[in-house]
Amino acid sequence: MSQRPPAPPSLQELRKEIDAIDEGMHRLLMQRGDIIDRLIQVKQTQEVGSAFRPAREADMMRHLVQRHRGILPLDTVESIWRVIIATFTYVQAPFSVHADISASEPAMRDSARFHFGFTVPYVAHFSAQAAVEAAAKSKGDLALVSATSSRTPWWLELEADGAPKIIARLPFVERADHPAALPVFTISRVADSALVTEVETFSVRVSGWNAEVARALSPLAEIVAVPDTAFDGAALLVSVTSATSIDKVRAALIEAGASVRSTALVGSHATRYTVPPTGAKS
Known part of the structure; x- marks a missing residue:
């Protein structure tokens, strides 16, 4: 004679499991806080x-x-x-x-x-x-x-x-x-030592800025541009990945007819991490 399958857990039992997990998460957060407190003491810095x-x-x-x-x-x-x-x-x-x-x-x-x-x-x-x-x-x-x-x-x-x-x-x-x-x-x-430099951002000031120059840059970098009418140019915020370089951007600007007045590194950040609708990561 075959044995009957075990009865599924009751709602009360499942809720007890959830309560135990919730309590465990809270205790872990408090434990994390204790470690941060020790970290502050070790660093002794503001x-x-x-x-x-x-x-x-x-x-x-x-x-x-x-x-x-x-x-x-x-x-x-x-x-x-x-x-x-x-x-x-x-x-x-x-x-x-x-x-x-x-x-x-x-x-x-x-x-x-x-x-x-x-x-x-x-x-x-x-x-x-x-x-x-x-x-x-x-x-x-x-x-x-x-x-x-x-x-x-x-x-x-x-x-x-x-x-x-x-x-x-x-x-x-x-x-x-x-x-x-x-x-x-x-x-x-x-x-x-805490920075991530996968994408570098540069402040670039140019003369001779126009739509044709902007199109020449679009394959190389992400650009935010603010026109500067006094110099017939623009102030650019240029984000470049490791696949290109600011030198390539500068060369593309000159080839398109613009003049580069100045370039300065103003930061960096991580590469954009995208989750497509399918759920796959990239």
Whole structure:
């Protein structure tokens, strides 16, 4: 006579398992806090920007996506981890997020809250210039500005030695239905050892800027351009990957008829990590 299959667990038993997992997660978060407290004591420093680790954060988010499976939406997992990272960074060295809301206040606020949570203070500004200046005057604050367009060449403020730099491009994980999809640059001061340089960003000032020159650059780099009518030119923010170089961009500008007046490195960030609609990672 065959044995009857075991009875499925009751709702009460399943809820007990969930409660145990919830308690375990809370205990692990507290344990993480204890380690951060020890980390602060070991570092014994409040140096500017010392708590930010863009390279480490990008690597953590990539591994998060690669190992994720199951019914829990990736949006939820990513937002939880972003808040954990940002909040513990804030605990190490308090900072504020200065956001340029000139393009879209709701979209910028969504990006700030998704990536930095509600513990980190959020300060709205009506221009990218104002947000960058606020970060520059602080000990270690961040500025969030649009990564795809601008009314003013705010990146000129990043050219000087000691000025804050572009340290990240958000979101770390890109997908068509991302709840905080607005492409933004994060600007702050960070230790050189903490930077990720997969994509370098340059401030380039040119004369002779026109549509033909812009088309010549489009295959080589991502460009944000602000016209400079006084010199019949433009201030460019140029993002180049390891597949190309700023020298190739400079050569393309000259070949297209423009004159390069100056070039300055103003930051770097991780390569964009895209999750296609099929769920495959790239």
